[in-house]
Amino acid sequence: MSDTASPEVPQSTQRRHEVNQSPIARLERMIEIRLVEDRIQDLFAQGLVSGTTHTSQGQEAVAVGLAAATRATDFVCCTYRGHGHALALGMPPAVVLGEVLGRQIGCMGGVGGSMHLSDPDVGLLPTFAIVGAGTPVAVGAALQFATKKTDGVALSVFGDGATNIGAFHEGLNLAAVWNLPVVFVCENNLYGEYSPLESTTAVTDIADRAASYAMASEIVDGQDVDAVQASIARAVARARSGGGPTLVEAKTYRYVGHSRSDKAPYRKDGELEQWLARDPIELFAGQLLASGELNPDALDAMRHRQLQLIDEAQERVLASPTAAIPRMFENILSPSHS
Amino acid sequence: MSDTASPEVPQSTQRRHEVNQSPIARLERMIEIRLVEDRIQDLFAQGLVSGTTHTSQGQEAVAVGLAAATRATDFVCCTYRGHGHALALGMPPAVVLGEVLGRQIGCMGGVGGSMHLSDPDVGLLPTFAIVGAGTPVAVGAALQFATKKTDGVALSVFGDGATNIGAFHEGLNLAAVWNLPVVFVCENNLYGEYSPLESTTAVTDIADRAASYAMASEIVDGQDVDAVQASIARAVARARSGGGPTLVEAKTYRYVGHSRSDKAPYRKDGELEQWLARDPIELFAGQLLASGELNPDALDAMRHRQLQLIDEAQERVLASPTAAIPRMFENILSPSHS
Amino acid sequence: MNQAISLAISEEMDRDASVVVFGEDVAVAEGPFKTSEGLLAKFGPERVRDTPISETAFLGAAVGAAMTGLRPVAEIMFIEFMGVAFDQMVTEAALMHYLSGGRYEVPMVMRASVGSGLGFGCQHSQTLERWMLGTPGLKLAVASGARTAYGLTKAAIRDNNPVVILEPRTLYGQRENVDIGDESIIPLGTAEVVRAGTDVTVVALGQTVSVALEAADSASWSGEVIDLLSLMPWDRSTVLESVRRTGHLVIVEENQRSGGWGTEIASVVANEAFGVLRAPIHRITAPDVPVPYGPELEKRFLPSAAYVQEQVSSLLSTKKSPSSWWEELV
């Protein structure tokens, strides 16, 4: 009935493991994410894509830290701001870019678009375009692990604004009551669309909300990939060992507008600059340079390699046809049964 | 188009004030509630009513304490377990009983039933049959007070089980962010339907959930009408003076099953007896007797008077015709506009 | 009927260890309507779970569990409560297969009790098929008794798509002999001709099936009664084939007139059987009012067998749609 597997898919499993393996690989993945996101913005700006997109420049350390702390057999529920996570978890740039551009090479063959990325090979459930919707779904994935008594963990990634919606509350309570192996990761980037946190949210630290569920919580510097990885790893270890759910709040920032059309006039003076000064890629690169794990030439080479890979990916994407009409009739109902 | 005012309505305003005025009146109202609820159960048991009902024996102190701490110009959102609150706020027994029995004397002329009581004369919005639904509605009533800059207060009454639904979370957050004059009153009777609190709720004290909204909270002995009144009065005073919302948790217990058909086999051993030993009516009567505000004869007379009044009310209800068919076509859309 | 449902679920849980059950008071209390009797005792607390009052959480959890390897059967106590979790049904569950490019499947069942007749008032007595009609990615079926509940429930649990099964609440107590086993499975999307006839096709669903049968059994006309059983997809060929023979179609619905499921059937049949129809398609429905409380009013809300009989007689003799009982009242 459908061409289920994109030709790129096998590659994602392999890419999935890289971020678990070395700090250098994690830095490189963060660079990749930044470049892909920038590229997506460029392509939109050039009018090569219609529709909308939500990019994540500035938040790369959360995505890569999360991927580094988890396994390919875990499940992850992300949001419309999901390109970074998809890449971090292993989806190849051409598959991400391809979906954003509505091309057949994309993970949905181009009929989904920027908000709908998924890759079963690395446990990425379709990213959620409805705020909060992914949280209970992750709880369900965790229920599956618990019921089958495997040691998998489900992760739910969402923004600060999403913590004001009912699904967040219900999902966390259910996870706590059933003591499920799930980690809730809040990317607190201080804004939900154009609204600053304090105008919509009664607390400053989202982590404080864990107390309503007698749940463990942590606040972590979302610009520090090592810290994110360590924090999520602690939560994941707790979950795997039957210790139940955790709420991890990563303080981070998006450099760009909420979506394609947003110029972010609502930013506070100096705020962007302050966050740019703690850019997660620069911080991590600086650390690796300082420790000698990386030298400036290698860093340069890395940036060039990534740029080239993304140029190549873009080329392949632009060579891939747009979704064909018949594709819109596929995969609506599964023909199979048990 | 419709016979909007039940003939009983003017009486409710008068009855509304009684509970504000004296402890004796409050005791009498509690007795009234108990007797009306018992009567409703009897009538169901006799097969005189079909359908379902949710009574509140054991929780009378919360309803009367709340009424005593508020004004007729405030607004109250209650639940399907609302007979006690409706009576406490002033709705006459015949109007409550009439609606439960589907008679024209009922507040909806008998087309609503037990779960749907309302009385604009005393600020009782239609009681909510969907768990959690009344919480944001109360926030809206509070918004009205805030916008019009009057000193009214809105109250949202709900059960422990309702604090696991999204509407609770969203409503409390919105009230906090907008700093609205609303008091959230949780009747924690330890069960939601047949499920004990601990099997569905990650915290033991619902009041702890206020922290997620940086909201003031209190736990109060729900069997002590004075304590309830005082606690809600503090919250109401805070709200009236611009101090924002409060979550008040009243620890209480329902002596009867969740609804008509429930025999409550899930109770823990000895639990009912333990709570019966702290019956709110007995406690309060004992207190008033001890202080000399009441003497045993007056108490006896009070009980007899109430029994007689309820017998009379029942007679009037049974003499009132059941809702006529045309009534089901009324009040669906308002014909008016501004 | 409730025993048939418990049994269907129990058999499927036996057959497939990935089938799990959850909902409010479905475990310890064995279901508010006793539709999960014996399940907790037999399958234990990991596979049969009580949930908090969190329809969004547990339907969402069903979606996640279904996508990752379980086959959850979630119970919504009254269909109206779907209103607090609607997103998870129509926007998440329904679209996850599509959104994964066909790579995730969502084998989950959402059961809900529906309908009028028990004095639950206007927020606990609707059927609300209309909320779901037309949702790509969702299947929807409605039981009309113990046998069909058994057959549809088993089909739904084995289906790899999200399936909604509506169970008329008044029928839970109904007793009927049910042949068990795979032969009794009712494939989703198939209707049943439950009574053959030649003058008029009467399509009914859920609680109105017995109403239509009762009307037909003592009527002067020969009615072919079809239990539609599935609404998404619905069995066009069975309905059209019958209408082509009888030349008349009457649809008996429990829901309010506007937007009822019969509009879907009527609009398709009016189009496809144009020229064949010897009278207008006639929908017998409840009026456009909230379900009233009180036994008399509630009884009046649901079309009765006598009313159906009268309406069909009038249609067949005049070839005109008779007016509805409430038209003189409003």
Add this chain to the structure above:
Amino acid sequence: MNQAISLAISEEMDRDASVVVFGEDVAVAEGPFKTSEGLLAKFGPERVRDTPISETAFLGAAVGAAMTGLRPVAEIMFIEFMGVAFDQMVTEAALMHYLSGGRYEVPMVMRASVGSGLGFGCQHSQTLERWMLGTPGLKLAVASGARTAYGLTKAAIRDNNPVVILEPRTLYGQRENVDIGDESIIPLGTAEVVRAGTDVTVVALGQTVSVALEAADSASWSGEVIDLLSLMPWDRSTVLESVRRTGHLVIVEENQRSGGWGTEIASVVANEAFGVLRAPIHRITAPDVPVPYGPELEKRFLPSAAYVQEQVSSLLSTKKSPSSWWEELV
């Protein structure tokens, strides 16, 4: 169109101090689609409020505010988000007047952007009128441009019932001269004949109105195009009167075929105009698929003027419903 909406709201806020506006990013940012431009500056933060991402809370708050003395206008950014707050619309707002025995009124407006055409993908591109059809106590209207948005918005704000106004997202940028003032109010429940014709009645709604007009303007047939404007209640007499004259009805819908709003119109007209219709009622809709991403596919999803023209021509010449474009594909 967005300016017309801002203006309509602004005028009503001037007229009545109890009108308040809230929703996500409607205040400081003046609306994600700039439909509340100038309102915060003019009316201040008490009457124009940004909300958290809490559709249930703020729709519920609208219900409570409306019942107690305000006239809230709440914005749901994309109609799909109604899925997380559906209960407040169809079960609370719609029934509060009834549930108070007529003593509370619920004068609130729920505005939502709808429709395909901007590349937002399948969860942000539907019209979803079908979710609300048949809900007792609710009114529903759909704007088809700046003028009708202005007229309907003002009517909705003055109505004492909960009213849903759907705004096709692609039309926000559309410019049109709008006569302002009370004469431009469009009473809820009335349709407009936007083009007179004799051969066929073409009923359209929202984004399909201009499609139908474009088709009719260069067609070989003489089409009478009706902008339905309101779906609850809908203007039966205008539609029926036209169909009685033309003998043909075509309905042009943006939604998927199954369960679309056209089923309601088709089933009523097929019934009431039986014998008058010279061809089957023909519904031109999108296929039963999620709204696809990508400009070409999304364009194909929505019926085009050329397609409407072709379909109507075929209907009129053959007196048979032409098959839909996708039938050869699926």
